[in-house]
Amino acid sequence: MERLGTGIGWRPEMADAVEHLPGIDWVEAVAENLCPGHLPDSLLRLRERGVTVIPHGVSLGLGGADRPDPDRLTALAERAEALGSPLVTEHIAFVRAGGPLTASPLLEAGHLLPVPRTRDALDVLCENVRIAQDALPVPLAVENIAALLAWPGEEMTEGQFLYELADRTGVRLLIDVANLHTNHVNRGEDPAKALAELPVEAIAYVHVAGGVERDGVWHDSHAHPVPAPVLDILTDLASRVSPPGVLLERDDNFPEAAELERELTSIRGALDRGRQRAADEEQQAPAATPAAVPQAPAPRASAPQTSAPTAPAPARQRLALAQAALLSALVAGTPVPEGFDRVRLGVQARALGAKRADVVAKVAPELPEILGAAYRPAFLAYTHTHPMTGGYRRDALDFAGQLLLSGGPENAEVRRELRAWWLERSGPAPRSARPAVRLARATRRVLLRR
Numbered sequence: 001m002e003r004l005g006t007g008i009g010w011r012p013e014m015a016d017a018v019e020h021l022p023g024i025d026w027v028e029a030v031a032e033n034l035c036p037g038h039l040p041d042s043l044l045r046l047r048e049r050g051v052t053v054i055p056h057g058v059s060l061g062l063g064g065a066d067r068p069d070p071d072r073l074t075a076l077a078e079r080a081e082a083l084g085s086p087l088v089t090e091h092i093a094f095v096r097a098g099g100p101l102t103a104s105p106l107l108e109a110g111h112l113l114p115v116p117r118t119r120d121a122l123d124v125l126c127e128n129v130r131i132a133q134d135a136l137p138v139p140l141a142v143e144n145i146a147a148l149l150a151w152p153g154e155e156m157t158e159g160q161f162l163y164e165l166a167d168r169t170g171v172r173l174l175i176d177v178a179n180l181h182t183n184h185v186n187r188g189e190d191p192a193k194a195l196a197e198l199p200v201e202a203i204a205y206v207h208v209a210g211g212v213e214r215d216g217v218w219h220d221s222h223a224h225p226v227p228a229p230v231l232d233i234l235t236d237l238a239s240r241v242s243p244p245g246v247l248l249e250r251d252d253n254f255p256e257a258a259e260l261e262r263e264l265t266s267i268r269g270a271l272d273r274g275r276q277r278a279a280d281e282e283q284q285a286p287a288a289t290p291a292a293v294p295q296a297p298a299p300r301a302s303a304p305q306t307s308a309p310t311a312p313a314p315a316r317q318r319l320a321l322a323q324a325a326l327l328s329a330l331v332a333g334t335p336v337p338e339g340f341d342r343v344r345l346g347v348q349a350r351a352l353g354a355k356r357a358d359v360v361a362k363v364a365p366e367l368p369e370i371l372g373a374a375y376r377p378a379f380l381a382y383t384h385t386h387p388m389t390g391g392y393r394r395d396a397l398d399f400a401g402q403l404l405l406s407g408g409p410e411n412a413e414v415r416r417e418l419r420a421w422w423l424e425r426s427g428p429a430p431r432s433a434r435p436a437v438r439l440a441r442a443t444r445r446v447l448l449r450r
Helices: 012-020 041-048 070-083 119-135 158-169 177-187 191-197 228-240 257-284 313-331 342-363 366-383 392-405 412-426 435-449
Strands: 005-010 026-030 052-056 088-091 094-099 104-113 140-143 172-176 203-208 212-214 217-219 245-248
Touching (some): 005 012, 005 041, 005 052, 070 088, 104 313, 119 158, 119 313, 140 203, 158 172, 172 177, 177 191, 177 217, 313 342, 342 366, 366 392, 392 412
Parallel strands (some): 005 245, 052 088, 088 140, 203 245
Antiparallel strands (some): 094 104
16 A cells, blocks of 8 residues: 555645645545546645645445445546546445435435444445446545444444455555544444454555534534544554554634644654554564464455455345435434434434535525524524435525525515525526616516416
8 A cells, every 4th residue: 555644634725724734745635526627726736746635535425225326436536537646535424315225205414424334234335335446547445434323233343344344345444533433432332442353454544533522422523623532542553553644634613724733743643652552562572473373364455346246136225225214314304213312313413404504604605694693593494394305505595495485584685685696596597787688587587477
């Protein structure tokens, strides 16, 4: 595996800081936010300096019941080629559910949701990963995710699940130590046990990020400083293997460059402590014969594509029904599926609504400007009865349209401004600024109504 070194997540809001941070060997950019023919100038300058750029996908849904969308795979491949990346990364998660496999409407989560650690889910995930590997021009690495809730009836630990995935497909792993901490707080899972069960030789690189605890629940916010427990898990990992790369993630509440530099220094310190611990243990350990040291079989470098089994159709349908029931409970208010923690599911549902509100505010910043303080409560009320069925831009238009249909906003001037915004973006072509053209269109709409 290529040595990447120390990296940081590239985001437009802190592009200037990233360019000037010392000791940055590589960056990671959200794939869906990049256009191959119009890459940001900041990324182009970093590439010219020899900084590696890796596209990080968030919408493929490899852990979903459906096979990966060919168009999404093509888009991810185009970004890898445009950036000259040595690999691409995605998540072990599902992001949508429903559709033909369940004869129900397709729902979007707008978030990474956990896959049940069952044989059915593993079979489906393995086939989806192989499909993605075949479609991508560079190796794929997949990331463990943070979770607020646990599936009932799971058959494997996270470490066992990841080991089998890597062994059966040859896929590389992106290990997020912050997510291991999240699952420790929220699900009582031991990070040390997970690391002990992982095929550490399959690790492509490592994510480190901050979060915040509220009411006993850890939220993987990527908007807070990296806490000591996350650095401790990184030290433990570094004592077991020297990761090819380590990257700091920050997605919101962006600090000054000096704070980012301090966090990177803390990460390097955690890695150094892990290496020193490994050296000390090696020096203190008594000499052992090869037979006395059991070695787990290493994951295959590549999966045998010609004889790779496909996931049985019943497994896909069972997974589809389970995921659709969970997502519907989270975003459409349907009954909580049997075995789930109702309180924790409510926390997850509120978190999904809050994230939708935050992302829509970024995608369509005019909405909070037009609506002011009324934007957030209005949008959260909208999410209770209107699941997301498309992307965030569609969500913004649907929210504005629904608000107008319901007679809001009460202020006439605000309503006119919101209606103008909605008409400008919802039609097949932008509204003309010429009064004569606008009058003609208005007249045509009146005649059509008659």
